[in-house]
Amino acid sequence: MLSKLKFPLIISVLIGINSAAFANEDSGKGFYERSAEGWFWHEPLPEQIEEIEEEIAPPQSVEPSDDATVKAEPKSTLEPMTVAWFRENLPKAKIMAINSRSPDDVKRYLYMQRAAVDVSTEFMTQYIATSMFDPYLNESLRRPETGIALTTHRVAQDKNMWELFKRLGKNNSLIYFYSSSCAYCATQTPYLSRVTEEFGWDVLPVSIDGGPVPNDQFQYFENYKVATPEMAQTFNVVATPTLYLVDKSSNDFYLLSSGLAALTEIVERSIQIAKRENLLTQEEYNEQAQVKEMLMTNPEQRVDTEQVYDDPNYLIDLMRKTLTGNDGAPHNEK
Incomplete structure (x- = not known):
């Protein structure tokens, strides 16, 4: 009877010893190795990581299609060798040739590119022939293209430009804002002397500082005026020399130049202002234009x-x- 009671007790002791041994193995270190941790030492328990079971979706069954074969992509309905066809197929052939780098794919792309060049060449040939023999499209009527014709055109247009400027002087005049100490005004004055002497324009000199016109060798501008504050504000003179074109019939004035302007600039700008303000006709303008407006x-x-x-x-x-x-x-x- 005693032996029967001792056997379970022995089994319990053995189980307790094994549990302590396993616990000691889990700790990894003994009492001294753990720096004599006392009864007050509290080892935080590791947080339990909840195991999340991933829900694996069951594979979906694929129902067999009625068609035995996979449907191919619809073929292009674009007409071959058209702009739309080249726009769609040239990039595709190029990408295929670059990716594969096979002789066949590269050759296909090069020949397709050559076909596009041929189509463009045919268009350009017809373009040139059509514009060449249609007087409404012939650009040489606006401005000659060959050497001898271009030279003749330039000489004739330059002559017409000076004549047109002279005609404009009958109905228009210039206001010349200057300063007697302005070096640029001293250079501007001889150009305006020619405008007065050769082309018959009236030029009204207006002094900003009250002094005479600088470099007026032939005394064309002895009768100058002194600018009043109201005049300076009206014309908004910010630099000298400044030129204004005045329409004699309406007394409207237009800024021609702010700063030094050569004689050719004065002529060209006067004609442009006259055209813009309808002071001359389109035919008069085309008579002197290097490129006619048609x-x-x-x-x-x-x-x-x-x-x-x-x-x-x-x-x-x-x-x-x-x-x-x-x-x-x-x-x-x-």
């Missing part, structure tokens, strides 16, 4: 887009009429 459109023109494509001569007739003022030339060309 405008075939105007902002008030209304164009029917559908009719442009329905009738190939609709836009042609409309633009020719704008240029010539009549119905234009008949369309007998093929």
Whole structure:
């Protein structure tokens, strides 16, 4: 009976000893190795990490398709060798050639590129021929292109420019704001003397500082005026010399130059102001322009887009009429 009671007790002791041994192994260090930790030592328990079970979605069953084969991408409906076709296929062929670098893919891209060049060449040939033999599109009528014609054109236009400037002097004049101590004004004065002597313009000199016109060797500008504060404010003179063009009929004035201006600049700017302010006609302006303005459109023109494509001569007739003022030339060309 005693032996039966002792056996469970022995088993319990053995279990307790094994548990302490395992605990000592888990700690890793003994009492002295742990620097004599006392009864007051509290070892924080490691936080328990909750194990999150990932929910694995069950594989979805794929129902067999009625079609036995995979449907291929729809083929392009673009007409080959058109701009849209090249825009779609050239980049695709180039990327394929770069990625594979195989002789076949590179050759395919190069030949496709050559086809695009051929189409462009045909267009350019027709472009040149059409513009060359259509007087409304011939750019040489606006400005000659060949050497001898261009030289002749320049000489004639320069002559017309000086003549037009002289005619403008009949209805317009200049106001010359200057300072007697201004070095730039001393250079400006001889140019204005020529404007007065050679082209007949009236020039009114106005002194900012009250002194006479500098470098007035021929005394063209002895009768100068002294600027009043009101005049300086009205004309907003910020530098000398300053020139204003005045329309004699309306007394309107327009800034021509602020700072030194050579004779050619005075002439060209005067003509540009006259054109802008409708002081001369378009024909008068074209007589001296190095590049003639032959405008075939105007902002008030209304164009029917559908009719442009329905009738190939609709836009042609409309633009020719704008240029010539009549119905234009008949369309007998093929």
